[in-house]
Structures are given as C-alpha cells and as structure tokens.
Amino acid sequence: MSEMTAAHAQGAATAQIRESYMAQTRRKRLYGTMMLVVFVALMASGFMTAEARNAGGFWGGLHQIGDFPAALLSEAGEKLSELPANLVTYFPALVETINIAAVSTLIGGVGGILLSMLATRGLALWPRMIPVWRRLMDVMRAVPEIVIALVLIFVLGGGPVPAMIAIAFHTVGALGKLFSEVNENASLKPVEGLASVGANWSQRMILGVMPSVAPNYLSYALLRFEINIRASAILGFVGAGGIGYELKNAMAWGIGRYDEAAAIFLLLFVTIVAFDQLGSHLRDRLTHGRKEELLA
Amino acid sequence: MTMAADIRTADLKAGAERLFRTKRLTAIALPLLVLAYLAYAAVAFDVPGLLGRANLENGARLISDTYSYKTHVERDNRSGVVSYAIEGERKGEYPEGMTPQWVSVAGGVTTVHLPMGHEVRYYADHVEYDVPDYGTIRATPGNGGVNASFPPGDLPDYISASKNRVMVTTEAGRVTITRNRTEVFRYSWGWELFFFTLDSPYHGLAPGVLLGRALNGEAGAIWHDFWYNPMWHHADVAWALFETVLMAFLGTFGAALVALPLAFLAARNFTPLMLVRQLFRRIFDLCRGVDALIWTIVLARAFGPGPMTGALAILLTDTGSFGKMFSEALENVDEKQIEGIRSTGARPVQRYRFGVIPQVTPVLLSQVLYFFESNTRSATVIGAITGGGIGLLLTQAMITQKDWEEVTYYILLVVLMVFAMDAFSSWLRRRLIKGDAGGH
Structure with a gap:
C-alpha cells in the first residue's frame, strides 16, 4: 500500500519535472524566436536604410560589381609586359608601408609592455594607479588611427611619420590589454624571489616576468604586426605615405593607367597573404613548439 | 664510476656555459638589432627633414582652437x-x-x-x-x-x-x-554657440530658465533649435554616428550569416571531400587577403559612395576571417554529442541543429561580438575613404583646417561611440553566453 503511494508520488513528481521542463523549453523557444525576429528586423531595416543613403543602390550596383575588376584586369593583361617594371617602381612604397607597420609595432610593443606591467595586479609599481593605466589603455585603443594620423598630417605634413605615430599609439593600447591578460597568468614566485634579494622594479620585471611571458608577447605582437600592415596601407590612402598613397594616385589617374593600380593591388595582396602565413606559422611554433620541447 | 660522473658534469657545465654565452650574446645583440633597425627607419622616414618642415604654428592654432x-x-x-x-x-x-x-x-x-x-x-x-x-x-x-x-x-x-x-x-x-x-x-x-545660435531666442539663457520654459510647453521649440543648430548640426552628426554603427552592424552580422554555412564546407569533420574543403579555404584566404581598403575601392566603383559600400567591404573582409575561425571551431566540436543525437535517429539537419550549433554558439558569438566592436572603429576609417558616417564628417572638418573645435567634438564622439560599443558587446556577450551555458 505504502509502496503504491510512493510510486504514485514519484509519478506525480516526474510529471511535474516534465511540465516545468516543457515550460522552460517553450519559454526559451519563445525568447529565441523573439530575438531572431528582432535581429532579422534590424538587419532588414538597416539594409534598407543603408540602401537609401548610398549613392548607388545595392541591386542597381550588383551587376556592375565585376566591371571595375574586369577593366583593371583587362588593362593589366594588355600591358602585361610592363607589370614587372611597375612592380619594381612601387616596391619602395611597399617597403615603406611595411616599415611603418614594423616600427609602430616595435614602439607600440615596448609601450604596451610598460603599461601592461603597470596595470597588472601584483606587478604594478604603484598599485593605486592601476585603474588610471587601464583607462589610459582603453582610451588609446578606442581612438581610431585615422584621427591621430589626420591631425598629425596637419601639423607635421604628409609622410610616414604621422602614420607611424598614429598606429603606434593605437598599438600601445591594444597590445597593453592583451599583455596584461598574459601577465595575470604569470607566476609571481620569480618576482618575489628577486624582490627578496633587493632587485628594483625594472629588474624584477625584466628578469622575473619577461622570460615567462615573452613567447606569448611575441605571438600577440606578430598578430598585431599583420593588422598594422593593413592599417598602414589604409592610412596611406588618406595621405600618410607608403603604398596606400601610391594606390590613391594610381586610382586618380583613371582609365589608361589601371595597370599601375593592378600592380599595387597585387603587391598589397601578396604582402598581406605572405605575412599572414608567415605570422601564423611563427605563432604556431611559439605556442605549440614549447610544449613539444617539454614533452620530448 | 666517479670518472663517468665527472665527465657528465663537465659536459653539463660546458653546455650550460655555452647556453649562457648565447643568452648573453642575444641579450646584447637583440636590442642592438632593434636600435639599428629604428635608426634605419628614422633615415628612411626622413625624420630630420620632417622636423624641419613641421609647422608648429599649426599645432598651436589647433590646440588653442579646441578650447x-x-x-x-x-x-x-x-x-x-x-x-x-x-x-x-x-x-x-x-x-x-x-x-x-x-x-x-x-x-x-x-x-x-x-x-x-x-x-x-x-x-x-x-x-x-x-x-x-x-x-x-x-x-x-x-x-x-x-x-x-x-x-x-x-x-x-x-x-x-x-x-x-x-x-x-x-x-x-x-x-x-x-x-x-x-x-x-x-x-x-569654450565651444561657441554649441547649444543655440544667436538667432535663437534661447541663446544665452541659464539652464534653470530653459528648464522652466521647457516645462511651460516650449520643450519642442527648444529641442528643435538645439537639434538643428546651424553651426554644429547636431542632427546630422547623430545620423553620421548611427550610419557608422550601421556599417559595422550590417558588415559584421552579414559576414557571420554568410560565413556560417560556408564554414561547414571548410571544416575537416563535416566535409570529407578535400577538393571542396580546399576550395572554400582558399576563398576565405582571398577574402581576408584582399584588404578592406581594396574591397572599399572596388565596391565604391559599383555602388557609389555611402554606408552600403562600407558595410559590404566589411562584410567581404570579415567573411574571410569568420570562415577561417568558424571552421576551426567546427573542427574542434565534441563528436560525442552528435553521436548521441544520431542515436535517437535524427536527420543530418537535426544533428547540426541540436548536436553542433549549441556547442559552437558561445564561441562564434563571442568572436562575432569582438569583431563588431572593432569594426565600429574600422567603419570610421572606411567611412573616411568611401564617404559615409562620422569618418566623412571628420575628414571634411579637417580639410577646412579651421573648425578644430568640431574636429575635437567628433573625436570625442567617436571615442565615446567605441566605448559604448565595447560596453554593449561585452554586456551582450556575458548575457548570451551565460544564458547558453545555463540552458544546455
């Protein structure tokens, strides 16, 4: 008798669980549908707004999308013999673009290391200043490069240096944040050991923290370098030297000189892909190579 | 026995000394190399010439004009x-x-x-x-x-x-x-006439007086005079900010929508056919390798200047990035869940929907939201090239070379916008991903 009531009660409990599970599922499905509807509505209205604000519409322009690349390619094809000469002409500009990216990554990396150490709990020189440095990194990250570049072009005149400073400024903020995340996972024991023998702050950081975090730093810096190559090409387009500037000029020449634009496109594309592949290979070595060494 | 141990110690000592020597050498050589490179860059960038040409008067005027x-x-x-x-x-x-x-x-x-x-x-x-x-x-x-x-x-x-x-x-x-x-x-x-121009009846009134008038039914007129201020164009600026966010939104989420199905075709465990997989991977590489700058130029020829062009440029570049990242995430899914779903007799679509999507959603979503935030910044730059959004206003104000207070205003707005997007995307990430983790 008592067994039967127990089974009955259990059945009721199961039914209740089932009921509440179904209710939860229904609620979740409702939320999911609602979010989907909101998202679709946002996308559709956003598309229509952008469509209305654009000079040429999406549907009107869709069939022309191949026109410019076709013109570019056919002209480049006609003047194929001049391609090597064009590549040689624009190679120095490409080197300048890469130099801008490399110098700004170096300077930004050093600044990022310094700021990240100042902004990590346990490592900071002045613990009370941590929020200040964090905010500073946020602001440096938030200011788009183009803003600084344009202001500096006004003061310093056109050329690679404004772009370099602008990208370095942004890089300090971006790398600083990533580096401080790495620092949080670094062991504090070497730092304490060095502190116990009377090392000052910079010695503690360079000898105690740097060796353990250097591979991660390097990996992030390489990734940033790839991003900075793209950024320096774009900044060239607004007047800061390098291959972007040449591209702008070549585009302004218009039909008849598209072979030069095609050569620049080619250079830029090959560079980006090459550094992308090289960077991902090196990063792979940095993060996984060490593990294999340890296991071996 | 001791001999062998001695030899080994000597070997170890020699090895350690060699290691020290190399380390000492790199410790000196690496910074020197970096310095040499920076020196070369200083020459290549013509820094001395730049310092000679620098127009510090422009800088002073710029700074004094901002306040x-x-x-x-x-x-x-x-x-x-x-x-x-x-x-x-x-x-x-x-x-x-x-x-x-x-x-x-x-x-x-x-x-x-x-x-x-x-x-x-x-x-x-x-x-x-x-x-x-x-x-x-x-x-x-x-x-x-x-x-x-x-x-x-x-x-x-x-x-x-x-x-x-x-x-x-x-x-x-x-x-x-x-x-x-x-x-x-x-x-x-200060910034002149920021709220009301001189021809507005509300110019120069104290905030308290304004509030009183607003409560007396003049709120609409006051708002109109502020919003359509002919000097600062608040309405146009707000619209430009919206346009920039719109570019980033359409580009990022459009790219995610395009990349998701394609990522299945590029993932090893979903597409056993090597040829198809390689084809889609190369397409992703191409989209990523052709930089947003090149996409912008090519697309501006077809669609003309405006936010749609910028959105499409972001969409194409990010389709490449998302395709690569999504397919990597898909390759890392746990097969056990899919097997479990399969054991109930689910069809392939159902297996994807209930076995794969719940696993990868948090990863994908957080990547998409990170990109959304960083694309808000990119959209400012792309807007400056293609002619849309706050980037356009910024370059226009800079070209006139006198409205530096407006430039400062725009810069502040851009920074605030990026901050807001950052906060919004991290809030959304926390909400959605936590909700997802709890639900499954």
Whole structure:
C-alpha cells in the first residue's frame, strides 16, 4: 500500500519535472524566436536604410560589381609586359608601408609592455594607479588611427611619420590589454624571489616576468604586426605615405593607367597573404613548439 | 664510476656555459638589432627633414582652437558700420542691434574691452588701442593707407606696421587695421554657440530658465533649435554616428550569416571531400587577403559612395576571417554529442541543429561580438575613404583646417561611440553566453 503511494508520488513528481521542463523549453523557444525576429528586423531595416543613403543602390550596383575588376584586369593583361617594371617602381612604397607597420609595432610593443606591467595586479609599481593605466589603455585603443594620423598630417605634413605615430599609439593600447591578460597568468614566485634579494622594479620585471611571458608577447605582437600592415596601407590612402598613397594616385589617374593600380593591388595582396602565413606559422611554433620541447 | 660522473658534469657545465654565452650574446645583440633597425627607419622616414618642415604654428592654432573661439569685431572704414561675428562666419553673426557684452557703444564711439585691461576704441575717423604698460596706439585709415602713431621708443615685436597695414597681436587679442577695415579678434573659452545660435531666442539663457520654459510647453521649440543648430548640426552628426554603427552592424552580422554555412564546407569533420574543403579555404584566404581598403575601392566603383559600400567591404573582409575561425571551431566540436543525437535517429539537419550549433554558439558569438566592436572603429576609417558616417564628417572638418573645435567634438564622439560599443558587446556577450551555458 505504502509502496503504491510512493510510486504514485514519484509519478506525480516526474510529471511535474516534465511540465516545468516543457515550460522552460517553450519559454526559451519563445525568447529565441523573439530575438531572431528582432535581429532579422534590424538587419532588414538597416539594409534598407543603408540602401537609401548610398549613392548607388545595392541591386542597381550588383551587376556592375565585376566591371571595375574586369577593366583593371583587362588593362593589366594588355600591358602585361610592363607589370614587372611597375612592380619594381612601387616596391619602395611597399617597403615603406611595411616599415611603418614594423616600427609602430616595435614602439607600440615596448609601450604596451610598460603599461601592461603597470596595470597588472601584483606587478604594478604603484598599485593605486592601476585603474588610471587601464583607462589610459582603453582610451588609446578606442581612438581610431585615422584621427591621430589626420591631425598629425596637419601639423607635421604628409609622410610616414604621422602614420607611424598614429598606429603606434593605437598599438600601445591594444597590445597593453592583451599583455596584461598574459601577465595575470604569470607566476609571481620569480618576482618575489628577486624582490627578496633587493632587485628594483625594472629588474624584477625584466628578469622575473619577461622570460615567462615573452613567447606569448611575441605571438600577440606578430598578430598585431599583420593588422598594422593593413592599417598602414589604409592610412596611406588618406595621405600618410607608403603604398596606400601610391594606390590613391594610381586610382586618380583613371582609365589608361589601371595597370599601375593592378600592380599595387597585387603587391598589397601578396604582402598581406605572405605575412599572414608567415605570422601564423611563427605563432604556431611559439605556442605549440614549447610544449613539444617539454614533452620530448 | 666517479670518472663517468665527472665527465657528465663537465659536459653539463660546458653546455650550460655555452647556453649562457648565447643568452648573453642575444641579450646584447637583440636590442642592438632593434636600435639599428629604428635608426634605419628614422633615415628612411626622413625624420630630420620632417622636423624641419613641421609647422608648429599649426599645432598651436589647433590646440588653442579646441578650447577657445574668437569673435570678430569688424568696422568697415568706408561706411562706418560695425559688425560682430563669431569666428567671422555668417552663421555666427550677431543680429542687428545686438552686441557682445564686452562692447559698449556711446556717442558714436565703439569701445571693445579686451581682457587684461586692453581696450580698443573705434572713433569716426580713427582707432585707438590702449595697451597697458606701453601706451596708446593711434591709427587713422585713409586714402594713403594707414597713418599710425605709436608711443615713443622702439616698436615691440608684437606690432607689425607698414604703410598699408598695422597689426598688433597680444595675449589679449589681435587688432588689424587696413585702409578698408579695422578688425579686432577677441578670444573666449569654450565651444561657441554649441547649444543655440544667436538667432535663437534661447541663446544665452541659464539652464534653470530653459528648464522652466521647457516645462511651460516650449520643450519642442527648444529641442528643435538645439537639434538643428546651424553651426554644429547636431542632427546630422547623430545620423553620421548611427550610419557608422550601421556599417559595422550590417558588415559584421552579414559576414557571420554568410560565413556560417560556408564554414561547414571548410571544416575537416563535416566535409570529407578535400577538393571542396580546399576550395572554400582558399576563398576565405582571398577574402581576408584582399584588404578592406581594396574591397572599399572596388565596391565604391559599383555602388557609389555611402554606408552600403562600407558595410559590404566589411562584410567581404570579415567573411574571410569568420570562415577561417568558424571552421576551426567546427573542427574542434565534441563528436560525442552528435553521436548521441544520431542515436535517437535524427536527420543530418537535426544533428547540426541540436548536436553542433549549441556547442559552437558561445564561441562564434563571442568572436562575432569582438569583431563588431572593432569594426565600429574600422567603419570610421572606411567611412573616411568611401564617404559615409562620422569618418566623412571628420575628414571634411579637417580639410577646412579651421573648425578644430568640431574636429575635437567628433573625436570625442567617436571615442565615446567605441566605448559604448565595447560596453554593449561585452554586456551582450556575458548575457548570451551565460544564458547558453545555463540552458544546455
């Protein structure tokens, strides 16, 4: 008798669980549908707004999308013999673009290391200043490069240096944040050991923290370098030297000189892909190579 | 036995010393290499030449313009009419009969009070400028140019006088006298006419008074005068900000929608066919490798300038990035869940929906939201190239080279916008991913 009531009660409990599970599922499905509807509505209205604000519409322009690349390619094809000469002409500009990216990554990396150490709990020189440095990194990250570049072009005149400073400024903020995340996972024991023998702050950081975090730093810096190559090409387009500037000029020449634009496109594309592949290979070595060494 | 141990110790010691030597060498060589590279870059970038060309005056003007503005008091020396205009712009002109507080008109004499005791007086036929600790400069513009007399002694540096033009630039302001007109610049703090222009009835009212009027049913009119302020164009700026966010939104989420199905075709565990997989991977590489800059230029030819072009450029670049990242995430899914779903007799679509999507959603979503935030910044740059959004306003304001207070305003807005997007995307990430983790 008592067994039967127990089974009955259990059945009721199961039914209740089932009921509440179904209710939860229904609620979740409702939320999911609602979010989907909101998202679709946002996308559709956003598309229509952008469509209305654009000079040429999406549907009107869709069939022309191949026109410019076709013109570019056919002209480049006609003047194929001049391609090597064009590549040689624009190679120095490409080197300048890469130099801008490399110098700004170096300077930004050093600044990022310094700021990240100042902004990590346990490592900071002045613990009370941590929020200040964090905010500073946020602001440096938030200011788009183009803003600084344009202001500096006004003061310093056109050329690679404004772009370099602008990208370095942004890089300090971006790398600083990533580096401080790495620092949080670094062991504090070497730092304490060095502190116990009377090392000052910079010695503690360079000898105690740097060796353990250097591979991660390097990996992030390489990734940033790839991003900075793209950024320096774009900044060239607004007047800061390098291959972007040449591209702008070549585009302004218009039909008849598209072979030069095609050569620049080619250079830029090959560079980006090459550094992308090289960077991902090196990063792979940095993060996984060490593990294999340890296991071996 | 001891011999062998000794040999091993000696070997180890030699090895350790070699390691130390290499390390010591790299410790010196690496910074030297970096320094050498920086030195090369300094030469390649022509830094000395740049320092020579740098226009520090531009910089000083830029900085002073960001926190101050000037009001022009101009007297036409032929007709004798005095006009007042902020920044000398038509839109900033004082209406007829209205003068700034620091100007007094009495008996045909217009007196301009400048800070620090400086005073300029316009008489009917001549101008007097009292400079404390120096004396009174008196100038009579006439047919033969400007006839000026100065206190005895050498002319100070801040006065430049010629037959046709007298210019006095002090900390208090600037006075220029030529045959045709006399002009005083008076500098003031702040951003001029930020809320209301001079022709609005609400100009110069205290916030309390404004609030009172707003409560009395004038809120609409007050808002209208502020929102359509002809100097600062608040409505247009707000729209430009929205357009920038729109570009980032359409580009990022559009790319995610395109990349998701394609990522299945590029993932090893979902597409066993090597050819298809390689084809889609190469497509992703191509999209990523052709930079947003090139996409923008190519697309602007087809779609013309505007936010749609920018959105599509972001969409194409990010389809490449998302495709790569999504397919990597898909390759890392746990097969056990899919197997479990399969054991219930689910069809492939159902297996994807209930076995794969719940696993990868948090990863994908957080990546998409990170990109959304960073694309808000990219959209500013792309807007400057393709002509849309706040990037366009920014470059336009910079090209005029005088509205630096507007440039400062836009920069502030861009930074605030990026902050807001950052906060929003991390809030959404926390909400959605936590909700997902709890649900499954």
